[in-house]
Amino acid sequence: MTNPDPADQAAASRFGFGTQIRKSPFFDATVRWGATGFSVYNHMYIPRDFGDPVQNFWNLVNSATLSDVAVERQVEITGPDAARFTQLLTPRNLSQCAVGQCKYVLITNAGGGILNDPVLLRLGENHFWLSLADSDILLWAQGVAVHSGMDVEISEPDVSPLQLQGPNSGKIMQALFGEEISRLRYYWLEEHELDGIPLIVSRTGWSSELGYEIYLHDGSRGDELWERIMAAGKPYGLAPGHTSSIRRIEAGMLSYHADMDIDTNPFELGLDRLVDLEMEADFIGKAALARIAREGVSRLQVGLEIDGEPLPGPNTEYWPIKLSGEPAGQVTSAVYSPRLESNIALAMVRIEHSALDTRVEIEMPSGSRHAKVVRKPFYDPGKNLPKG
């Protein structure tokens, strides 16, 4: 009789099918370090559970966590027209984006709808990565290129990021890469090597804590890299973890598909700073976004505090919002913050109900609750920066 690999069996029992979904180069390491549940993102497994999401949150905000975010696939754009083509993909003005710099950008379609909100990394004059949220921007970019008349190459390289986030992440990075890493500025990147493993390191993340992303170039060395970082982090309380819904909602950070999608435009999210309608360069969606800017939006994303008992977990569906019995919008992301001791949520509401202190009613599967429009982010110790 055969003796199947335990990791294989675990994955099979949870998912029960074949190779249609990819494993990350860190998959085996995360199973070994206690990952008990996975989800799927960009056609790849992502660990979402190391036992207790509240403990994961405290690990993140009190010490540091290492998370497998290999699902953040990279779209690599190179070739003589790469800079011009990359600008075409985003309403954010990239003319001041230096080589070595990163930018949080939106990708919009011709109607101004959001297709993704990646971190852009400029690795060279004509060398870019888009570090993706959950949609196939590789196909979008290749499709746009077909008739663009521009000379570009667009591919998905063998690159898999890890996120090292939390107040102790700086010390761990120094232990790994030397003291000079502390000079790496927010939303900048550097090339590094660790035991001969070639890496890109950027001061970015999805936590609003001090944090870094470490991009592995050679998938075959994932296990080695994970163990090396965990060992360096041991004296600093580094724990294996996953991106924290609690922390990202506290920070008002958005999750693609949940809080925005192809039918959402940047102005509805209050992300006007990421749209430059004045720049000379063309980008896809410019005409539509100019029209929306002129006419104004009919709905707006707001923060909500929800009354009542702590939510047992994040919402798994959209919750309708009512005001005086009339539809007023929907809750897109909600969670209980143990630090704020409050139920906090991101919601899309009709613009006439978006003023601070507006009171609304939320229709949850368990019954209806009251909530109040409040300022975002929910938690802001002053030291945090907006997404760069």
Added chain:
Amino acid sequence: MTNPDPADQAAASRFGFGTQIRKSPFFDATVRWGATGFSVYNHMYIPRDFGDPVQNFWNLVNSATLSDVAVERQVEITGPDAARFTQLLTPRNLSQCAVGQCKYVLITNAGGGILNDPVLLRLGENHFWLSLADSDILLWAQGVAVHSGMDVEISEPDVSPLQLQGPNSGKIMQALFGEEISRLRYYWLEEHELDGIPLIVSRTGWSSELGYEIYLHDGSRGDELWERIMAAGKPYGLAPGHTSSIRRIEAGMLSYHADMDIDTNPFELGLDRLVDLEMEADFIGKAALARIAREGVSRLQVGLEIDGEPLPGPNTEYWPIKLSGEPAGQVTSAVYSPRLESNIALAMVRIEHSALDTRVEIEMPSGSRHAKVVRKPFYDPGKNLPKG
């Protein structure tokens, strides 16, 4: 204390996060009818487990199964240039595709790599749906349209298919829609209504059994439609189910990402019949595919029979193939067929090892096994048709 919805709690415990992944209009119904495990496909949950995949196989081949395949999202293409634009997306010659007809097509990029293998439905002269495998062809098609100079609208309509498959599916369809439905030909479609629910019905599926797909137009009526079909199917042994890996591998049908991807071309899969290099119309990938056709391919998909004990379940990773100790390819999909009493697999091998009866070695996590190249499909009772 709140009293959460049980379906909600079940989903939360398995997946542990928010609304980033969508639920199908049939989600609640499938949970009620015994779905115990889900996967993710096109950013949506798909039921993959009703307790026993072998029982699911026998239900499918002996009576009939109803499967939630709402994850097959539709890309709708309309507008004055829709027919010309749709032809641009695929190497298959659509000039003979009548209104009311369906075609199994490949979507290729400029390099001839496969981006998806949808079923195309021609609903009108300039009205098409692409019923998708797992990739964001909505983004690809919208991207291609940007600079195409063609007048088209491309969107994802509110359409969610069910698959009713198996030898008894014909009788169940007659009970639902009347006797005349039996005249619906293989790979044709019709508009229908059931209790005032507007539907499209096509004689297609992913089982190689007699079967139908039923496309729900109004997501709010998913529960009602599911129950109506289950009730009509009761006298014919209809069981709730999911697409069967066993049956589709028996038939040599392909699973996108598992058996092919952006780095695979149609000729490597032996799908030459889906590429027409002679047609006048242009399509994306034509030059690259013409070059590949001229130069030939260096690898080919084959069927394998694997020696030894029954496999405990489908492979969850690619298994390397060796011949005389040298790398010869990889197994992409493997499963034990209880009908054939054999381990059957699809594999991509170097072309010099693709001849029938070639013996190879497979490196599984549990150890190495011998296998033999055999003819596909593995099971063909003669009455089955190739994908139309």
